[in-house]
Amino acid sequence: MKRTHIIILIGIVALIIGLLVFSVDFSTYDTINSAKKKQGKFVHLIAKLDKSEPITYDPIKNPNYLSFYAVDSLGGKTQVIYHNSKPGDLEKSERIVLKGKMESDHFECQDILLKCPSKYKDDKKMLEKDMKDQTTKN
Amino acid sequence: MIKFEGEHLLPGQIGHFFIILALMSSLVSLISFGVASTKSDLSQKNEWLKFGKINFTIHFISILVVFATIFFICYNHYFEYMYAYKHASKELESKFLLSCIWEGQEGSFLLWSIWHAVLGMFIVYYKKEEHHTIWKAPVMSVIGLAQLFLMFMILGIYFFGVRIGNSPFTFTRNEIPAPIFSQPNYLTFIKDGMGLNVLLRNYWMVIHPPILFLGFASTIIPFAFAYAGLQTKRFGEWIKPAMPWALMSACILGVGIMMGGKWAYESLSFGGYWAWDPVENASLVPWLILIAGIHTMLIFNATGRSLRASYLFAMLTFIFVLYSTFLTRTGILGDTSVHAFTEAGKAINIMIGLYVLSFAVPIFILFFKHYKKIPAIHTEEETSSREFYMFIGSLLLFLSALFIILITSIPVYSKTPLLKDLIISIHKGPLAMPEDAEFLYNKVMIMVSVFIGILTAVSQYLKYKNTTRTYLMGKIKYPFIATIIISTLLFIFYPIQYDKHGIGFLVAIYIALFSSIYAAISNGMYISLVLKNNLKSAGASIAHVGFAVMIIGMLISSSNKLIISDSKVNGINVPIGKDPMTKKEEDPTENLTLIREVPTRMGDYQVSYVKDSSGHEKGRSFYILNFEKKDKAASKVEERFVLKPDVYLMKDNNMSSNPDTKSYLTKDIFTYISFAINKEKNEDTAQFKIIEIGEGEKSYYSNGYFELKKVEKNPANSKYKFGANDIALQAEIQFVSKDSMHFDARPMIVADSFGILQIDDTVYAQNLFVKFAGVSDNHKIKIGIKESDQLIDFVTVKSYVFPYINLVWLGLIIMAMGLLMSSLFRAKFSNRLSSIILLLAFIGLFYMFLFAN
Numbered sequence: 001m002k003r004t005h006i007i008i009l010i011g012i013v014a015l016i017i018g019l020l021v022f023s024v025d026f027s028t029y030d031t032i033n034s035a036k037k038k039q040g041k042f043v044h045l046i047a048k049l050d051k052s053e054p055i056t057y058d059p060i061k062n063p064n065y066l067s068f069y070a071v072d073s074l075g076g077k078t079q080v081i082y083h084n085s086k087p088g089d090l091e092k093s094e095r096i097v098l099k100g101k102m103e104s105d106h107f108e109c110q111d112i113l114l115k116c117p118s119k120y121k122d123d124k125k126m127l128e129k130d131m132k133d134q135t136t137k138n
Numbered sequence: 139m140i141k142f143e144g145e146h147l148l149p150g151q152i153g154h155f156f157i158i159l160a161l162m163s164s165l166v167s168l169i170s171f172g173v174a175s176t177k178s179d180l181s182q183k184n185e186w187l188k189f190g191k192i193n194f195t196i197h198f199i200s201i202l203v204v205f206a207t208i209f210f211i212c213y214n215h216y217f218e219y220m221y222a223y224k225h226a227s228k229e230l231e232s233k234f235l236l237s238c239i240w241e242g243q244e245g246s247f248l249l250w251s252i253w254h255a256v257l258g259m260f261i262v263y264y265k266k267e268e269h270h271t272i273w274k275a276p277v278m279s280v281i282g283l284a285q286l287f288l289m290f291m292i293l294g295i296y297f298f299g300v301r302i303g304n305s306p307f308t309f310t311r312n313e314i315p316a317p318i319f320s321q322p323n324y325l326t327f328i329k330d331g332m333g334l335n336v337l338l339r340n341y342w343m344v345i346h347p348p349i350l351f352l353g354f355a356s357t358i359i360p361f362a363f364a365y366a367g368l369q370t371k372r373f374g375e376w377i378k379p380a381m382p383w384a385l386m387s388a389c390i391l392g393v394g395i396m397m398g399g400k401w402a403y404e405s406l407s408f409g410g411y412w413a414w415d416p417v418e419n420a421s422l423v424p425w426l427i428l429i430a431g432i433h434t435m436l437i438f439n440a441t442g443r444s445l446r447a448s449y450l451f452a453m454l455t456f457i458f459v460l461y462s463t464f465l466t467r468t469g470i471l472g473d474t475s476v477h478a479f480t481e482a483g484k485a486i487n488i489m490i491g492l493y494v495l496s497f498a499v500p501i502f503i504l505f506f507k508h509y510k511k512i513p514a515i516h517t518e519e520e521t522s523s524r525e526f527y528m529f530i531g532s533l534l535l536f537l538s539a540l541f542i543i544l545i546t547s548i549p550v551y552s553k554t555p556l557l558k559d560l561i562i563s564i565h566k567g568p569l570a571m572p573e574d575a576e577f578l579y580n581k582v583m584i585m586v587s588v589f590i591g592i593l594t595a596v597s598q599y600l601k602y603k604n605t606t607r608t609y610l611m612g613k614i615k616y617p618f619i620a621t622i623i624i625s626t627l628l629f630i631f632y633p634i635q636y637d638k639h640g641i642g643f644l645v646a647i648y649i650a651l652f653s654s655i656y657a658a659i660s661n662g663m664y665i666s667l668v669l670k671n672n673l674k675s676a677g678a679s680i681a682h683v684g685f686a687v688m689i690i691g692m693l694i695s696s697s698n699k700l701i702i703s704d705s706k707v708n709g710i711n712v713p714i715g716k717d718p719m720t721k722k723e724e725d726p727t728e729n730l731t732l733i734r735e736v737p738t739r740m741g742d743y744q745v746s747y748v749k750d751s752s753g754h755e756k757g758r759s760f761y762i763l764n765f766e767k768k769d770k771a772a773s774k775v776e777e778r779f780v781l782k783p784d785v786y787l788m789k790d791n792n793m794s795s796n797p798d799t800k801s802y803l804t805k806d807i808f809t810y811i812s813f814a815i816n817k818e819k820n821e822d823t824a825q826f827k828i829i830e831i832g833e834g835e836k837s838y839y840s841n842g843y844f845e846l847k848k849v850e851k852n853p854a855n856s857k858y859k860f861g862a863n864d865i866a867l868q869a870e871i872q873f874v875s876k877d878s879m880h881f882d883a884r885p886m887i888v889a890d891s892f893g894i895l896q897i898d899d900t901v902y903a904q905n906l907f908v909k910f911a912g913v914s915d916n917h918k919i920k921i922g923i924k925e926s927d928q929l930i931d932f933v934t935v936k937s938y939v940f941p942y943i944n945l946v947w948l949g950l951i952i953m954a955m956g957l958l959m960s961s962l963f964r965a966k967f968s969n970r971l972s973s974i975i976l977l978l979a980f981i982g983l984f985y986m987f988l989f990a991n
Contacts, residue, residue, distance in 0.1 A: 008530055016541060016582055028567030029552075042573040059813050063729035063934040085729040085812035085934050088785075088794065099573075110573070127224070127332075131316045134329055 027099070032076025035102045045098040045107065047072040049090060057086040070098060070107070079106040087114055142311070144325040145218045146211075153207040153307040160200035160251075161289035167193040168282030175275035175369060187275060191262050194278065197285065198255045204292075205239075205248060208306050212238050217328045220313045221245070221306045227333030237338050240347040243467065243486070244292050244306040249348060251288035253355030254281055261359075273379055276366035277359070284358055287493040291486065300485055336758075336786040336794045342401035345986070350398060350421065353391030354459045357424055359383040360431065361456035361501075364449050368504045373512045374445055377435050380452070384432050385677075385961035389954050391425050393983065396950045400987060405796050409808070409938055410696070411946065414579045416471045419546040420462030426539035428455040430532035437525045437532075440602045443515050444529055451536065453501050458543065460494040471549050520604040527597035531590060538586040545571075545578065577639060584643075584650045587689055591653030594682045595660035599668070613667060617660035624659070625652045636697035651693050658686035677963055681956025684949050691945025702741030702807075703730040703937040729812050732763070734931035736903045742767050743807075747933055760784045761811055761933050765800070783810045783935070806940045813934035826907070826922035830914050840925055841904055842875040849919060853886075865889045869910050869919055873901055885910040885921070947987040955980055 030043040049055075053069035066082040068090070080098060090096075093114040100109040170190035177183040211219045212226040212235055225238040225245075239245040258281045261274060294305025310328070311319040318324045363380035367373055398418065399411035412418060431451030434444040465471055468487045519526045551557050552568045561569050572578055599605075599613045634647050661682040669676050704727055732738050732747040739745075748762040760782045767777040783798040797810035829837050836845045847870040866888040873881040886897040887910040898909045909922030958979055962972040 005529065005533075009533060012534060012537060015585070016537065026548075026565065026572050027570040028565060029570050030567060034567075044570040057813075059729070059731045059934040060733070060932060063731040063813065064727040083727065085936070088813070127314045128316055130332055131310075131314050131318065131328075134327065 031074050032070065032072045032078050032107075033074060035107070036076070036078070039102050039104070042099070042101055042110075045070065045072065045096075045100075047076075047096050047098060049093060049096060050077060051091075055086070055090065059085070067106075070096060078102070080109050081106050082109040082112060087112055089114055140320070140322050142218075142325070143323045145309075146214075146216050149207050149211050149216065150219060150307040150309070153204055153211075154305065156200040156203040156207070157289065157292060157294075157305065157307075160197050160204060161286070161293060163193045163197035163200060164282055164285035164289055166190075167197060168279055168286055171275050171278040171282055175279055175366075180271065183271070183275070187270070190275075190278060190282075194255075194258055194262050194282070198259055201248070201252055201255050204306075205252060208239055208245065208248070209235065211307075215331065217331050218310055218325055219306075220308045220310045223310045223328070223331045225331065225334060227331040229330075230333055231339075233341070233344060234334055234339055237343045237347075238334050240351075241334055241338055242306070244304050246347065246351070247288050247291045248306070249351045250355055251285055251292075253348075253352045254284055254288070254358060257281070257356060257359060258285075269379065272370060272372065273363065273366050273376070276369045277362040280362035280365050281358060283496070287489070287496070291489055291493075301483075302485060303489065304483070304486060336796075337405060340401055340405040340796070341990075342397055342404060346394065346397040346401050349390060350394030353387060353394040354421075354424070356383065356387035356390055357428060357456045357459050359387065360428070360452040361497075364452040365501060365504070367449070368501075368508050371508070371511070373508070374438065374442070377438050377445075377448060381432075381435055381439070382961045382965035384428065384435065384452070385957050385964065388425065388428050388432060389957035389961065391421070391428065392957070393950065393954050395421050395425060396947075397986075400947070403808075404799065409810075409936065410699075410940075411943075412692075414576050416546045416549075417466050419542050420458075420465050423539045423543045423546075424455045424458040424462065426535050426542075427451050427458060430535040430539070431455055433528045433532040433535075437528050441515075441519070441523075441525050442513070443519060443525055444532075446509070446512050446514055447529070447532065449505060449512065451532070453505065457494070457498045457501075458539075460497055461543075464490050464494050465546070465550070470553060522600065522605045522607070522610070524597050524600035524602050524605070527593050527600065531593040531597070534586060534589055534593075538583060541582055542579065545575075581639075581643065581646070584646050587650045588646070588653045591650065591657040591686060591689070594686065595653070595657040598661055598664045598679060598682070614660070616667070617656065617663045620659050620663070621652065621656040625655055628655075632698075634694070634697045647693060647697050651690065654686045654689040654693065658683050658690065661686065673959075674963060674969075677956050677958075677960030679956070680959060681953050684951065684953025684956055686949070687952060688946055688949025691942055691947075691949055695940045695943040695946060698941050700741065700939040700941075701728050701937070702743070702939055703809075703935055704728055728936050729934050730937070731813075731932050731934045733903065737766075740765075740937055741939065744768065745937075747931075750931075750933075757787050758784055759787065759814070761814070763809065763935070765807070781807070781809050785811045785814050787814070801944075803944060804942055806943050807937065808940055809935055809937040811933050812936045815932070826909055826911070826924045828911050829921050829923060830916075830918040831921055832918045837921075839873070839904075839906065839923055842873060844871050844873040844923075846871055846919060846921065867910065867913075869921065871908060871921065873904060873906065875904055879903070883908040887912065944988060951980070951983045951987060954983060 025042070027042050027044055030038065030045060032045060032047060035041075035043045035045055047070035050069035050071045056067040057065070063085055064083045066084065066086045068080055069077060070080050071077045080100075082100075087093075090112075095114075097113040098107060098109050099111040099113075100107055102108075167190045170186045170193060174183050174186035174190060177186060208221060211222045213232075215222060215226060215228055217223040221242060221244065225241050226235070230238070240249050258278060261277055261281070264270075264274075289303075291303045292305060293303035294308060295302055311324065318327055321327075360380045360383055363376040363383070367376035395418070396411075398421070402413070402418075403411040428451070431448060431454075434447040434451055437444040438448055468490055519529075548569055548571060551561055558568075595617065596614060599610055601609075628651070629648070634644065634651070636644055636647060661679040664679045665671060665673070665676045669679070730738065730740060732745060734747050734749070737744045737746040743765045744767070746764045746766075748764050750759045750761045752759050761784065763781045763783070765777075765779050765781060766775050768774065769776050779800050781798040781800055784796045786794040786796075795811045797808055799809070800807040831837050831846045833846055833848055836843050838844075850868045850870065852864065852866050853868045866886060868884055868886045871883045871885070873883065875881070881901045881903060883899040883901050883906070885899045885908045888895045888897065896909055896911070898907055900907050905925055907922075907924040909924070911920035911922040914920055955976065958976060959972070962975060967975070
């Protein structure tokens with residue numbers, strides 16, 4: 001493990017780092033308002049579904065067009081357009097991570113990550129709710 | 139105090155008792171083996187070893203009892219226990235009961251500790267002289283420490299107001315604040331448990347977690363041997379006894395990881411077996427380091443070099459297993475992983491942190507303290523020697539593992555105090571994954587695979603120490619020529635069509651494919667050219683062939699994956715949505731809507747959605763999709779099959795989709811439902827309109843006209859059998875829509891001894907319900923027509939073709955067999971026993987990966 005090793009090691013590391021530096025543009029987590037200032041730049045938004053606005057998804061017309069509104073905790077609001085099918089539990093989600101770009105008046109979404117209470121059995125609130133549903137039905 | 143009715147208190151008490159017993163016995167065995175490893179006097183040492191052995195046996199039995207108790211509670215649906223309430227339910231098929239246990243945090247810690255205990259039992263009861271006097275004590279003290287931590291995780295006892303660990307035996311009434319628990323008979327109100335997450339209701343979820351956890355657990359053995367090497371100052375001697383364990387561990391962990399991939403492929407809808415998800419990465423990283431470690435250990439065995447690297451890799455393998463536990467269980471990955479993990483509470487997080495640190499910190503201190511004393515050869519190895527290239531390969535694997543974990547850990551950086559601020563100041567915001575995260579991994583790993591492929595192909599033909607040029611050239615000539623021929627044929631007859639990342643990446647795929655084919659052929663021919671078909675020592679070559687075949691399979695199935703539900707493939711012009719300006723060329727249009735009974739073109743197939751049928755679990759529906767492929771003249775059906783992807787529509791309207799796959803030898807057709815309507819919510823409000831019409835007459839509906847062709851009495855029909863006293867009338871109606879499409883409907887009316895029964899028919903394509911309403915006084919027929927705007931029955935699907943995906947599974951099996959062979963060979967198992975084990979493992983793996991679907 002001497003000179004030759006070290007040279008090759010450095011060579012390999014340099015290659016990988018080089019590849020990284022030259023070609024990767026890491027993204028940021030943004031608020032809706034700060035994303036609006038970064039038009040056309042790929043960002044991650046942490047937001048919530050705005051339930052006062054309609055969700056548009058008509059799979060018979062176009063199964064690859066979904067539109068809804070998202071709000072974040074700082075009061076930002078934007079229309080979101082997602083050219084894909086509607087995630088099944090969108091309405092029930094508590095938090096949405098949206099990946100995509102802000103384009104003038106709307107957010108052009110490429111990927112949606114939903115955080116849903118039903119997935120979280122460890123969530124105390126969810127457990128309470130389930131227990132209430134069960135025991136009050138009869 | 140309320141006296142609660144109907145609770146089963148005994149199992150919980152038994153469980154609690156045995157958790158505490160398991161904790162105490164692991165502590166005592168840690169102490170006994172720890173003391174034993176410091177004693178040089180053999181009789182004293184034996185005393186302590188004996189005491190440790192008794193304690194560890196008690197520990198082993200206690201854990202089994204705890205496990206059995208949890209199983210018992212879940213099996214009997216004792217919902218007074220939180221674990222049963224949270225994870226089990228009455229409608230759950232019993233084959234998934236085990237999955238209930240590993241769904242929870244507590245259960246998976248338990249599973250992990252069971253495997254540690256099983257492996258520990260092998261170490262404790264192995265009688266070989268050298269093993270007993272030298273290795274047993276230090277190795278077992280490491281396992282004892284790990285067990286102590288794991289037992290704390292499931293302890294659930296309060297110390298000074300802080301709960302240490304989460305017990306699987308807590309009561310539901312103590313965990314959930316709800317008014318119902320003030321009633322003594324609360325149990326009668328709890329009808330059912332919450333049940334297993336629907337995504338986990340797949341048979342892979344029964345087998346994948348135990349195998350993966352066995353893989354994780356087994357990495358502790360090489361780590362423990364490395365510690366033993368340092369502790370006993372027999373710096374180089376641990377490699378030999380640790381070798382079979384390391385190989386076995388690589389085999390099991392590798393299989394476990396890919397079982398997870400197979401599960402994801404079969405039951406998650408992310409469209410593949412690998413998504414570079416943080417949870418997947420966290421398990422891949424220890425495997426890569428372990429493989430690097432096995433190679434440096436082999437170098438040491440043959441030449442005495444690379445000992446320090448072997449230490450480092452053996453240590454890091456287990457430390458990264460611990461780190462991956464930290465990543466996946468503390469909720470730190472929250473926003474980045476599709477796998478749902480939440481925080482289990484601060485106390486547990488601190489415990490996990492302590493667990494990681496109390497292994498990582500002491501071993502590194504010990505390692506650096508003895509670093510100078512660990513023998514190393516200070517001359518350089520020949521560049522024509524095998525060890526030189528093996529070491530380069532190990533280093534490359536290690537660096538690629540570091541690369542993966544550095545990227546995967548991005549969410550951790552944003553939570554590290556100083557680093558966080560630094561990132562924000564440089565990056566102008568919290569760091570997040572780049573736009574195309576998969577490509578970031580792929581473009582680095584494809585480079586790695588190119589080098590690894592060539593290194594595994596060539597270095598087998600090199601000898602340790604040095605190799606003459608003529609020997610090497612004489613041997614590697616044939617595999618190289620064979621590779622050139624095969625690659626060229628592939629290039630001509632089955633080119634890679636992957637243009638998403640440009641020509642540069644396409645070239646990289648070809649080079650990686652070439653080098654993997656080279657590795658497969660070269661290692662395969664090595665068995666006959668050099669080993670003269672002596673299979674006993676061919677484990678390494680077989681494992682290399684398997685690895686290379688797996689990479690070939692991954693490259694082909696991913697780059698030539700075809701999205702057949704893509705509207706572009708079908709030449710359909712999808713009507714642009716409400717926002718025409720956003721519609722761009724590269725938009726993903728992977729979803730296709732299938733209207734019931736309307737055949738739609740998908741790739742080579744004509745697909746029609748026939749009907750849906752509910753499964754026997756609540757909320758589950760299967761969608762029957764008919765696939766047909768016709769020959770060129772479109773006259774004969776060449777191929778026909780049915781796929782039944784299913785969807786769970788849960789009571790809160792959440793949806794979870796399970797794909798279905800048609801597997802051929804050379805390709806898979808993979809389909810899942812990306813959107814389905816909730817039938818209950820879609821109630822129909824339209825009314826039937828009654829039209830009186832005679833035979834041969836025509837009438838109109840909103841989208842065209844229809845003609846009553848004829849009315850038949852007691853039609854001969856395979857579906858219905860009519861007796862002599864029955865009267866059945868069937869109307870044959872042809873609908874002709876404005877675009878000249880013809881549809882037939884055959885509503886019926888039956889009068890039998892029970893009364894009058896109307897059998898309606900539907901024309902889904904036209905949203906029509908057709909009813910035979912009766913016969914009018916003037917001998918005309920009353921036909922009821924209902925035009926519904928809501929009840930268009932449809933599903934939206936995504937469908938992919940994965941070509942040659944079976945190579946991935948086949949490669950994995952070959953690799954596992956190679957590793958297993960080497961392990962058994964080095965553990966000096968008898969030929970007979972080895973063959974039996976190998977045969978069983980092969981049948982099992984082959985059945986699971988290639989046959990069972």
